[in-house]
Amino acid sequence: MGLLIVGGGPAGLACARGYRDAGGSAPVLMISADQYPPYNRPPLTKDYLRGESAADTLPLVDADWYAQHDVGLVLDTRVTRIDRDARQVITAAGDAVAYDQLVLATGSRPAVLPVEGADHPGVIYVRDRASGERLRGLRGADIRAVVIGSGFIGCEAAASLARTGTMVTMLTPEAVPHERRLGPDAGHRVAEWLRSDGVDLQTDAKVSRIERDGDGWQVTLADGRALGCDAVVSASGATPDASLAREAGLSIRDDAIAVDASMRSSDQQIWAAGDVASAVNRAAGRPLRVEHWGEAETMGEIAGRAIAGQGAAWDQPPGFWSEIGDRTLKYSAWGDGFDHAELLENAAGWAVVYAGDGLIVGVLCHEWDDVYEHAQQLISDRRPFAEAKVALGAATGQVAPPKPS
Ligand SMILES: Cc1cc2nc3c(=O)[nH]c(=O)nc-3n(C[C@H](O)[C@H](O)[C@H](O)COP(=O)(O)OP(=O)(O)OC[C@H]3O[C@@H](n4cnc5c(N)ncnc54)[C@H](O)[C@@H]3O)c2cc1C
Structure with a gap:
């Protein structure tokens, strides 16, 4: 019994740290489906992908941090159900773990393209470190990669791969990258950057089918064109991983777990933070759902402090930085x-x-x-x-x- 955190990303870790920093003294246990202890995701499409930083720079804290802060960490374990009446969660192996306070920090999962063949396990969906390692394996002059999607993750991955010599074609249904989210002025500038890095950017390109072709792949577009390649990378957005909360009957808003400005859900014993939460932002005066690293940490820390009895509220405009090749973009917005x-x-x-x-x-x-x-x-x-x-x-x-x- 004590504080149970489901999720080993920045929100989960910041929650454990915030709880201890605020004097919380109950037992703390983090359960993560990932095989690795909490690590830095942003480098997976940037310096780590380009081979400019090593694996030992990825962990968010030293291995002995958990023992020093009396935080238990269980890896490779998926929680499949919350039993609110019994105040326990059930893992995929059928084990029950009890809680006094439960924090859901399960993040997002990549959106699977709604086209034939897109669910093939060989298609690389960029999300976790395992997919980052597969992406890293695509570096090199003899490899032809097709990157589908021109959001931040797609643009970063395409530019990084092209800079290592990989022949990259990027496909986007938009007229310029990021057009819907950031508008055409920014989109044109990003398109120029990608092309100057050697990315073959194909706009207004809608994928209709992905299929194996010998050792490689064939990606077919709606206009009938077919592209042959050695690897297919999908970066077509992400959706909050709110299934545990939804099935447990918690309030859901904008496909995410509805929480107040201190990250408390419709159940007084359950909290949510990070990508999976739709949290009230006091400065915005409305709930927001964002997918930013810094916000996941902020929201996690707020939840941890609030559970320890220290009032805290989310009240800053969200923001993040992206790196496309060696250019940095800084973005701050309510995001809706x-x-x-x-x-x-x-x-x-x-x-x-x-x-x-x-x-x-x-x-x-x-x-x-x-x-x-x-x-x-x-x-x-x-x-x-x-x-x-x-x-x-x-x-x-x-x-x-x-x-x-
Ligand atoms: C490649 C990449 C690059 C990025 N670059 C940037 C960037 O430059 N700047 C920026 O602001 N943002 C960036 N982001 C977004 C940022 O990483 C996310 O916003 C952030 O990771 C969200 O943190 P989180 O803790 O909410 O969730 P996550 O980091 O997604 O962590 C979720 C955790 O929950 C675990 N989990 C999920 N379901 C279960 C379950 N049922 N049982 C147990 N564990 C479970 C997962 O294994 C994982 O450990 C990037 C994302 C990716 C994928």
């Missing part, structure tokens, strides 16, 4: 859409500022940290877009500040 976007540029970098319902709701920056930091504050303050534009313009010297009356 925009209706207008404007591009700012200077000699060194650029930024896209997003508006929704007349307010500034997001910013994307490349090589322009001043704008990023300033815009984050404006987003947090929920300032009108017109006012935010003047403030950012004044800060960057692009637009004259309003004259004092």
Whole structure:
């Protein structure tokens, strides 16, 4: 009995750490389906994929951290059911594990493309370290890889592989990468980066079938074209892994576990954090669902502290950094859409500022940290877009500040 955390990602680990840091003294047990202790996922499509960092840099904490903090860690074990009445979870092996407080930090699972052949086990869906190792095995000049999907993970993986000499074709149904999420201005710039890294970017390309072809693969497009390759990598989005909560009858919102700003679910003894949660963000004034590393850590820590009795709430705009080749993109946004976007540029970098319902709701920056930091504050303050534009313009010297009356 004590605190039971299901999930060994950043949210689960931060929860255990937050609980101990806040003075929580009950037994803590983390159960993870993964075979590895908690590790860093972002390098799997970046430096680790390119062979620039080694496996021993991946673990999030030293192996002795768990004993030092009296945190039990059980790996390679999947929880398959929650018995709320008995306050226990059941594992795939049929073992029952009791809890006083339960945290669900089960993350996301990759969305399987809805086309014939996409569920073949040879197709690489990028999510965990095992899939990262398979991706790493594709480095090299003689290998032809098709990457399907042009979100952050697809763009990062394609650019990293191309930089190691792999012949990469990227297929996206969009007119430019990220078009729906970040708009065309950012999308065109990312497309140029990918092409300059040697990626054969094919836009408006809808996959209709994936099939084995001897030792390799054939990927067929809706317009009838067929591409031969040695490996197929799918990076077509992810969905929250909320099945345990759904089957246990917890409130679900936006396909994720509905929690308040302290990460507590509709059951007072059950909490959720990270990708699997739709949490109320106090600054936004509404629930948000995000898939960002830093947010998973923040939400996990909030849950741990709250369980230990320290009031905590999620109240910052979410954000993350992405690396496409050697270029960094910094993004901070509520993440639930925009209706207008404007591009700012200077000699060194650029930024896209997003508006929704007349307010500034997001910013994307490349090589322009001043704008990023300033815009984050404006987003947090929920300032009108017109006012935010003047403030950012004044800060960057692009637009004259309003004259004092
Ligand atoms: C390749 C890659 C690169 C990324 N790069 C970035 C980046 O640069 N910046 C950024 O902000 N975000 C990035 N992300 C997203 C980021 O990694 C996620 O937002 C973050 O990992 C979410 O953390 P989490 O703890 O909620 O879930 P996860 O990290 O997904 O961890 C979930 C854990 O739960 C376990 N689990 C699931 N179901 C069960 C079950 N039933 N029983 C037991 N255990 C279970 C899993 O094995 C895993 O250990 C990247 C993601 C990937 C895959």
